[in-house]
Structures are given as structure tokens and as C-alpha cells.
Amino acid sequence: MDRIDIHIEVPAVKYRDLADRGEAESSAVIARRVEQSRALQLERYKGTKIHCNAQMTPRFIKKYCELDASGNRMLELVTDRLGFSARTYTRILKVARTIADLDGSVSIHEQHIAEAIQYRSLDRKAS
Numbered sequence: 008m009d010r011i012d013i014h015i016e017v018p019a020v021k022y023r024d025l026a027d028r029g030e031a032e033s034s035a036v037i038a039r040r041v042e043q044s045r046a047l048q049l050e051r052y053k054g055t056k057i058h059c060n061a062q063m064t065p066r067f068i069k070k071y072c073e074l075d076a077s078g079n080r081m082l083e084l085v086t087d088r089l090g091f092s093a094r095t096y097t098r099i100l101k102v103a104r105t106i107a108d109l110d111g112s113v114s115i116h117e118q119h120i121a122e123a124i125q126y127r128s129l130d131r132k133a134s
Contacts, residue, residue, distance in 0.1 A: 012061060012098050013126040044108040060104045065097075072100040077117040085124055099123045
């Protein structure tokens, strides 16, 4: 499972949540954020054989996945506590870079790391 970037369990949705007519981010707004993120990644990797964050090599991970201090502490703690493999650690960094891109952030912050870790639910179950 550590070869798959994102894996989460999706529980059944309760009726009241399906029927809720509250305001949510529209699909059009989300699509624009995704398009902007993809354009950013294409520009970032221009002149290389890489087209998106998922394709980053270790050299690019070191260059573009710099963590702030709190994000670094969180990733260290979770990696040690849950015994993540090197492959899982790398996947978390790549996903966090994408989350930061979608957030319009140049840097990867603690909240980006936290969200990326949440997408590794099957790693947490295995421990």
C-alpha cells in the first residue's frame, strides 16, 4: 500500500448531510484552483521531464518540499510513531506539496503535512 499516494476509507454519508443545502465551495471554484495548481506545477518543472508533483525525484523533493519547523516536527513525530517507510515519507511530502499548491502557498506548512498524513489512513491501520 505504500506505493499508492492517497488512500482513505470513505464511510457512508448520512441523509442529513446529503440533504444539507448549506453553502459549500462550488465545483467551478475547485476546478479553477486545480487548474492554477497544475499550471504552477508545469511552470515549476519547465525544462524537465517532470510534469507534476507526483513525478518528483529525490532531488526535486529536496528543492521543492521544504517544511516549516512545525511541519517538520509533525512529520518526524508521526513517521517515528507510526513507523512509516521511506516510500511513505516521500509520498506524504509529494501530496503535501500538492496541497500547498492548491492552497496557493509557496511553502509547505504544518496544516499541509497534517492533511497529507490524513490521506495515509491505511498506513495508520497497519501499525
